[in-house]
Amino acid sequence: MPNPSTQRIVVGVTGASGALYAARLIQLLVAADVETHLVVSPLGQRLLRDELGLDSVDLAVLAGTPAPPPQLIAHHAKDVGATIASGSFRHDGMIVCPCSSNTLGAVASGNAQHLIHRAAHVTLKERRKLVLVHREMPLSLIDIRNMQTVTEAGAIVAPANPGFYHQPQSLEAVADFVVGRCLDLLDIPHDLNIRWSGKITPAGPRKDPA
Numbered sequence: 001m002p003n004p005s006t007q008r009i010v011v012g013v014t015g016a017s018g019a020l021y022a023a024r025l026i027q028l029l030v031a032a033d034v035e036t037h038l039v040v041s042p043l044g045q046r047l048l049r050d051e052l053g054l055d056s057v058d059l060a061v062l063a064g065t066p067a068p069p070p071q072l073i074a075h076h077a078k079d080v081g082a083t084i085a086s087g088s089f090r091h092d093g094m095i096v097c098p099c100s101s102n103t104l105g106a107v108a109s110g111n112a113q114h115l116i117h118r119a120a121h122v123t124l125k126e127r128r129k130l131v132l133v134h135r136e137m138p139l140s141l142i143d144i145r146n147m148q149t150v151t152e153a154g155a156i157v158a159p160a161n162p163g164f165y166h167q168p169q170s171l172e173a174v175a176d177f178v179v180g181r182c183l184d185l186l187d188i189p190h191d192l193n194i195r196w197s198g199k200i201t202p203a204g205p206r207k208d209p210a
């Protein structure tokens with residue numbers, strides 16, 4: 001029986017570039033001991049393979065732990081009968097990271113193709129927090145209109161749009177800027193160095209790849 005005070009977050013990973021964002025998000029949610037319900041769309045699985053070299057949704061690798069952590073629970077994208085497909089399953093918010101234009105459109109139209117879309121619709125109807133980490137550029141007018149629609153429905157569009165004023169020295173540090181802002185939106189504690197202090201923090205020595 002999970003601790004009732006444990007935060008519970010639903011994570012959807014879709015087929016937009018930026019699998020590193022998803023991995024860092026999962027690692028930080030697990031580190032914060034958040035009960036994390038993960039769904040990866042079929043194209044999301046392709047991105048995990050293409051960008052992270054994962055042949056499957058390997059929970060240990062994604063979480064950066066020696067074994068799959070008990071607080072990370074995977075659901076199959078085809079399983080629209082999963083717990084998270086129902087509004088009676090209570091959680092503290094859902095994040096789609098990265099979020100494709102396809103999934104943005106599916107959320108805007110209410111036309112679910114898989115469990116991520118269904119869980120997102122449910123999150124909106126239950127008036128819970130939904131964060132969509134959209135990644136595409138440039139934007140079509142259709143994307144822009146879909147962003148307006150989901151925002152009016154209560155979602156937060158948080159584009160995968162890193163800042164550089166913390167002078168990141170690695171790809172992980174770039175990703176952590178976006179992930180840290182998303183954790184803030186979901187009220188998940190973290191100690192990432194992403195806060196603007198009023199001045200540029202001098203960077204340490206650059207870590208060039210060997």
Ligand SMILES: Cc1cc2nc3c(=O)[nH]c(=O)nc-3n(C[C@H](O)[C@H](O)[C@H](O)COP(=O)(O)O)c2cc1C
Nearest residue numbers: 014015016017041043044050100101102103135136
């Ligand atoms: C390698 C690769 C990269 C892609 N990158 C993006 C992207 O950054 N943004 C996007 O909106 N779609 C991207 N797509 C297209 C989506 O994967 C495609 O629209 C798919 O239908 C999304 O399905 P899903 O939303 O169910 O994951 C990419 C596809 C591939 C194969």
